[in-house]
Amino acid sequence: MQEEGVKMPNYGKEIYKWQVPEFDKHFRPQSWYILASGIAVVLLLLSLKTANFLFAVIIIIATLIIILHDGKEPDLVDFSMYSEGIMIGKRFYDYDELKNFSVIFKPSQNVKNLYFEFNGFIKPRLSIPLMDMNPLQIRETLLKYIKEDLERTDQPVSEGLANLLKL
Numbered sequence: 001m002q003e004e005g006v007k008m009p010n011y012g013k014e015i016y017k018w019q020v021p022e023f024d025k026h027f028r029p030q031s032w033y034i035l036a037s038g039i040a041v042v043l044l045l046l047s048l049k050t051a052n053f054l055f056a057v058i059i060i061i062a063t064l065i066i067i068l069h070d071g072k073e074p075d076l077v078d079f080s081m082y083s084e085g086i087m088i089g090k091r092f093y094d095y096d097e098l099k100n101f102s103v104i105f106k107p108s109q110n111v112k113n114l115y116f117e118f119n120g121f122i123k124p125r126l127s128i129p130l131m132d133m134n135p136l137q138i139r140e141t142l143l144k145y146i147k148e149d150l151e152r153t154d155q156p157v158s159e160g161l162a163n164l165l166k167l
Contacts, residue, residue, distance in 0.1 A: 009092065010084070011080075011082040011083075011084050011085060011087065011092060012082045012083030012084035012085075013082060013083045014080055014081075014082055015081045015082060015083060015141055016080065016081040016133065016138065016141065017078065017079070017080040017081075018078075018079055018131050018132070018133055019076040019077065019078055019079070019131070020076070020077055020079050020128055020129050020131060021074035021075070021076060021077070021129070022074045022075050022076075022077050023074045024074075024162075025073065025074050028070070036066070040059055040062075040063050043055070043059050044056055044059050044060070047059060077089045079128055081138075081141065081142070083145070085097070085098075086098075086116070088126075088128075093116075093118075095145045095146050096119075097118060097119060098116050098117070098118060098119065098146050099117040099118060099119045099147070100116075100117050100146060100147045100148060100149040101114065101115060101116050101117075101142050101146055101147075101148060101149065102114075102115045102148060102149040102150075102152040103115075103130070103135045103138060103139045103142075103148075104152065104153070104154065104155055105130075105135040106154075106155075109155070111155050112129065112130045112131075112135060113127050113128060113129055113130060113155065114127075114128040114129075114130055114135075114138060115127055115128075115149075115152065115156070116128070117149065125156065127156075127159060
């Protein structure tokens with residue numbers, strides 16, 4: 001129900017909608033924790049030996065973040081494509097804010113993602129898992145509204161490295 005005088009935003013026609021996890025949850029074997037702990041201790045000792053206390057604080061904070069984040073399950077977030085833009089959770093991005101998109105579908109590498117690059121350098125790349133959506137249909141629909149980055153044929157190196165290191 002709309003209140004008197006409050007204008008509801010018009011995002012256009014909803015074309016697709018699905019849910020995505022807010023972050024990737026990696027399975028980490030016990031050996032990963034042992035190795036990561038060893039690396040953290042070595043870096044901490046090195047930082048203390050070189051009297052680089054700021055680096056020691058950074059190592060401790062990073063370790064705490066990993067420990068706290070590890071016990072959390074990702075929430076599901078709604079992702080919608082509209083005729084005027086895209087919506088992630090409650091945040092709407094007009095197609096004018098987006099520079100381009102790319103769809104990477106490589107079943108052998110377990111990669112099925114949609115990537116958006118923003119205009120400007122401030123906002124990072126947006127990675128959306130396609131889940132059970134048809135990548136060809138998503139691509140065809142987005143081509144009506146925004147330019148495709150045909151040079152991107154692989155998952156970004158940063159994302160591949162994060163998956164490899166289970167971060």
